Amino acid sequence: MKTTADNIIEWGDKAFRLKDEVVSLISFLGDVTAAMWEGICHPKRLRWKDFLFYMNTCGPDGVPITIMISALMGVVLAYQAEVQSHKYGADNFLPMVIGCTILRELGPLMVAIVATGRSGSAFAAEIGTMKISEELDALRTMGIRPARFLVVPKMWAMLVMLPLLTIIGDFVGCAGGYMVMRSELGMPLDVFLQLTRQGVAVKYFIEGVLKSVVFAYIITMTGCWRGFRTGNDAIAVGRSTTSAVVISILFIVLADALLAKLFTVFYGWQG
């Protein structure tokens, strides 16, 4: 049976491990940011072949699942909102509610969560496997910074592709919402568009796209960081993949909450 002293020791160990993880994350952030800056100053040094490869895996390969999830999300949102608003005869507000919610929150958030599952986990598994097979050691002993070689192409690819996926997700999500408006309320397309335009400002669309840039940074950073922190066996790769997804989603939701507050302050309460 565990004594109080054992519990204190266990919690102390956990605190030290957490401190190590935080220190490693900060150090990794610095390393990657320096490597990104180096890439901006010397674009020729970017591994363009890898960048194009990851653009393809993060972008076009993710379009079908993005479309599917976003459309269904729009449908579900519209159904739930329609049930509530119908009680108060506020059906005309529905396009605005759907548009604002999808463009400002759900679009970027859902696309980021899908990208975390697809790309963030793949980054962690790829780098973790490279660590086990000593490829990271090989890079270091060649005098090549792994962050520049492995993270920068992925980061640029995600920074380009996630906002594009978010734009697709926004439109498809709104289209899903319109399908419900059409089938449940018989709302014509021109009315839906007109009501949407009345209630949804361009700045909301820009807000969502800006959020997706932050999410892209978080997904790549977390996926690669967990990959670099992988232990030395196959089970460790599974663990780092799982932790990449869990930590990414946590950071994304945290960042979303902070950004929501920030944009609300920026716009004022009148929106």
Added chain:
Amino acid sequence: MTDNITAPANTTPSIEVRDLSIGYGSRVVLENLNFRIEPGQIVTILGGSGCGKSTLLKHIIGLYKPLRGDILINGRSIVTANEQEKRSIMSEFGVAYQGGALFRSLNLAENIALPMEELTNWKRDEIRKRASEKLALVHLDGFEQYMPSDLSGGMIKRAAFARALALDPKLLFFDEPSAGLDPLTSDMLDNVILEIREKTHATIMMVTHELPSIFRVSDRVIMLSAEKKGIVDDGSPAYLRDHSTDEYVRTFLSRGGTYKSNSTEPDHA
């Protein structure tokens, strides 16, 4: 300790280890190690499983920080160097890892070209030509476009040798070069190592416990012991097998039978 290797006077050693203690966290694996490896030698770090051979190698190539002491590569400390200096020191040596550590997304030519692309200003044609030359040196000419997944274990090891040679280093590290290979493939790799030394005059430090390979290629063996957490003997393989003052060393080296040593001198003295 049997110091039967004569060091040439007034030369900067390729590797110099001073009062080195290594370990993980508070656990000391090896302590107070002192040795020098002179240019042109083939030296094997030998010892039983778990004695810290690979850990020592990883410290020498700068992947881990030692608990105490210093490691000089061509006269420059890799322990106290900052990141930039460390990268500069690392670019002076080549490492072939146990599993090859080839990048699976790159073909053989791209794998070998990688350090040249990243660390030199050589033109693309020159890099391609040099990559082919390195592959030819390890008898893999014609395999430029092959992916690592298409190769056998022996071929992967040879490709790893070729990549280690990419920048024409004067110091090479081979981690378990013939581990897990059949005797004939091991024999071929030994020949490749001897050819590399003959053609490049590089210093080679190996970690292995393949006795036939050790006797075939090594000029000198540094024997480690997990029990003593340090070096138990140091000398030519044949000399240590026959004359070591430590019974463990004599038994270890005699275990595989009487192999003919690479050395032409009777006891390397």
